Amino acid sequence: MCGIVGYIGNKQAYPILINGLKRLEYRGYDSAGVAIYSDDLYIYKRKGKVQELIDYAKGKNIKGTIGIGHTRWATHGKPDNVNAHPHVSGNGRLTLIHNGIIENYALLKEALKKEGHVFESETDTEVLVHFIEEIQKRDNLKLEEAVRIALSKVVGAYAIVVMDKQDPDKLVAARKASPLVIGIGEDEFFVASDPTPIAEYTQKVVFLNDEEIAMVNRNGDLQIKTIEDEIQTPFIQEVDLKIEELEKGDYEHFMLKEIYEQPQTVADCMRGRINSKEGWIKVGGVDTTRDRIFNAKRFIIAACGTSWHAGLIGEYLFEELARISVEVEYASELRYRNPIINSDDVVIALSQSGETADTLAALELAKEKGALCYGIVNNVGSSIARLTHAGSYIHAGPEIGVASTKAFTGQVTLLSMMAIHLGYERGTIPRSYYLQLLEELENIPNKIESLLKSTKKQIEFIAGEIKDADNALYLGRGYNFPIALEGALKLKEISYIHAEGYPAAEMKHGPIALIDENMPVICIATNKSAYEKIVSNIQEVKARKGMVIAIVKEGDTVISKIADYTIEIPDTDEPLTPLLSVVPLQLLSYHIALMRGCNVDQPRNLAKSVTVE
Numbered sequence: 001m002c003g004i005v006g007y008i009g010n011k012q013a014y015p016i017l018i019n020g021l022k023r024l025e026y027r028g029y030d031s032a033g034v035a036i037y038s039d040d041l042y043i044y045k046r047k048g049k050v051q052e053l054i055d056y057a058k059g060k061n062i063k064g065t066i067g068i069g070h071t072r073w074a075t076h077g078k079p080d081n082v083n084a085h086p087h088v089s090g091n092g093r094l095t096l097i098h099n100g101i102i103e104n105y106a107l108l109k110e111a112l113k114k115e116g117h118v119f120e121s122e123t124d125t126e127v128l129v130h131f132i133e134e135i136q137k138r139d140n141l142k143l144e145e146a147v148r149i150a151l152s153k154v155v156g157a158y159a160i161v162v163m164d165k166q167d168p169d170k171l172v173a174a175r176k177a178s179p180l181v182i183g184i185g186e187d188e189f190f191v192a193s194d195p196t197p198i199a200e201y202t203q204k205v206v207f208l209n210d211e212e213i214a215m216v217n218r219n220g221d222l223q224i225k226t227i228e229d230e231i232q233t234p235f236i237q238e239v240d241l242k243i244e245e246l247e248k249g250d251y252e253h254f255m256l257k258e259i260y261e262q263p264q265t266v267a268d269c270m271r272g273r274i275n276s277k278e279g280w281i282k283v284g285g286v287d288t289t290r291d292r293i294f295n296a297k298r299f300i301i302a303a304c305g306t307s308w309h310a311g312l313i314g315e316y317l318f319e320e321l322a323r324i325s326v327e328v329e330y331a332s333e334l335r336y337r338n339p340i341i342n343s344d345d346v347v348i349a350l351s352q353s354g355e356t357a358d359t360l361a362a363l364e365l366a367k368e369k370g371a372l373c374y375g376i377v378n379n380v381g382s383s384i385a386r387l388t389h390a391g392s393y394i395h396a397g398p399e400i401g402v403a404s405t406k407a408f409t410g411q412v413t414l415l416s417m418m419a420i421h422l423g424y425e426r427g428t429i430p431r432s433y434y435l436q437l438l439e440e441l442e443n444i445p446n447k448i449e450s451l452l453k454s455t456k457k458q459i460e461f462i463a464g465e466i467k468d469a470d471n472a473l474y475l476g477r478g479y480n481f482p483i484a485l486e487g488a489l490k491l492k493e494i495s496y497i498h499a500e501g502y503p504a505a506e507m508k509h510g511p512i513a514l515i516d517e518n519m520p521v522i523c524i525a526t527n528k529s530a531y532e533k534i535v536s537n538i539q540e541v542k543a544r545k546g547m548v549i550a551i552v553k554e555g556d557t558v559i560s561k562i563a564d565y566t567i568e569i570p571d572t573d574e575p576l577t578p579l580l581s582v583v584p585l586q587l588l589s590y591h592i593a594l595m596r597g598c599n600v601d602q603p604r605n606l607a608k609s610v611t612v613e
């Protein structure tokens with residue numbers, strides 16, 4: 001949440017900062033601002049999107065080769081021009097951008113007020129920059145020393161970049177529990193929340209660790225030290241980010257592009273990991289921690305939002321195929337309830353961003369309790385990927401639309417591979433079924449491709465029929481129950497229609513009271529097992545005049561006679577069904593949101609990477 005970017009070098013900073021902010025806008029879009037130093041300090045900030053800032057800064061002095069920029073997701077203080085970052089110290093010397101929350105800001109603010117500090121905004125960030133100023137002033141310290149001392153007294157999470165107008169050849173950056181990466185170019189440095197604003201200039205990066213402070217100098221020096229003042233050797237890595245992956249290309253929205261990328265991203269997730277003809281499956285992280293994973297008493301899957309839904313599918317997969325007992329936990333609940341976690345448990349953290357604050361905290365707890373921590377993550381080099389003992393990347397490429405789509409299918413693909421692998425090795429599925437599942441998994445990308453083509457027109461039509469609904473119900477059984485939850489989440493987050501997902505049989509225990517002719521009920525009914533049961537559930541909805549939209553497998557003749565609309569998807573083995581059945585629901589939400597005039601890629605109040613708890 002909140003995107004931060006900084007630049008120091010020989011180029012003009014403003015275009016780099018603005019490009020960077022556009023790339024980071026998925027992290028928050030309540031306000032945007034930049035501070036640039038040339039002959040003096042120039043600060044421009046505006047409520048709203050980066051475009052508002054661009055319009056505002058037009059014709060103003062934007063020259064300078066050092067600067068910092070911020071795009072905000074509001075925590076402390078409403079989204080307006082005053083609360084927008086960068087914030088300035090009382091003496092006008094320091095400017096600071098921040099992602100995170102300073103929890104003891106109120107105490108610090110009171111103490112600073114007593115020293116004569118006056119605050120303009122309601123933010124915790126302004127308190128931090130005044131606090132650094134106070135420390136710097138008191139002992140006439142260099143910026144990095146003042147930052148270090150201030151941060152050692154701060155409680156909370158932060159990624160910050162600070163600029164000192166009396167020393168305009170240096171930026172100081174630091175992180176704790178919010179991501180920060182340094183890009184190393186030719187005689188220039190970049191600082192950003194993630195590598196996306198950096199990738200078009202350099203692929204060489206250093207991911208800062210918690211409680212590290214970096215100093216980047218115009219003379220080409222990069223120094224990293226800990227908050228305890230210990231010098232660290234920078235670990236320079238190459239990221240492999242292509243610019244096309246960061247652009248919408250011919251698509252109207254990132255979300256649509258990402259939905260259509262799924263045949264490719266699912267194939268990328270499997271590349272080099274399975275071969276049905278030769279009958280093998282290799283998941284790197286599982287192989288390196290083989291004994292602990294194979295002998296685990298229990299898997300605990302911790303995640304949030306869409307990733308939690310993928311985790312629920314993981315539960316069905318591991319329990320059915322590998323006969324391993326699984327608990328799926330909201331990371332935010334797990335971390336605060338003194339859970340029983342033992343050293344023979346495996347805790348799997350699922351996260352697209354790899355930065356979700358609650359998932360990270362749950363992992364830290366699991367690590368303290370001695371469990372093996374396994375990460376299933378999309379963003380390479382992210383905090384979760386670095387904290388876990390082992391793990392696997394899903395290789396979906398940057399996901400920029402705020403609503404998660406291709407990361408979800410990537411996570412489910414990875415979980416399916418793990419479950420099939422473990423099931424076979426533990427002897428809980430026979431070789432014939434193992435080979436069948438491998439072959440079927442390899443067929444999934446083509447099946448997604450074909451369903452994207454065959455269902456397009458029909459989904460657009462159905463979207464038009466239900467776009468004015470106030471509520472919607474999603475029902476599914478077995479593997480399709482988490483898909484019902486995911487379908488409902490997709491609809492509510494981008495179209496603002498209230499939607500609920502339920503196990504189909506649970507409908508009778510309450511939600512059925514809501515059904516009337518105005519209630520679209522989306523039934524995910526591709527199941528082979530319990531097929532008759534879901535047919536009965538659909539009958540029950542129809543008997544109460546609900547409008548049924550059914551997702552069925554090709555050639556289904558029973559449900560198509562009862563439902564108002566049916567969307568056919570290719571058949572597959574039941575454990576792999578979610579990889580197909582989720583896709584029409586993603587598209588349905590997309591088209592409904594579009595028809596309702598909603599901002600599909602940047603829905604209100606949301607941010608892609610939830611780095612505050």
Ligand code: F6R
Pocket residue numbers: 304305306307308350351352353354355356359402403404405489493608609610
């Ligand atoms: C919904 C969505 C969120 C995320 C959740 C966890 O479309 O994207 O619910 O799934 O915030 O994020 P990650 O996976 O980055 O930990």
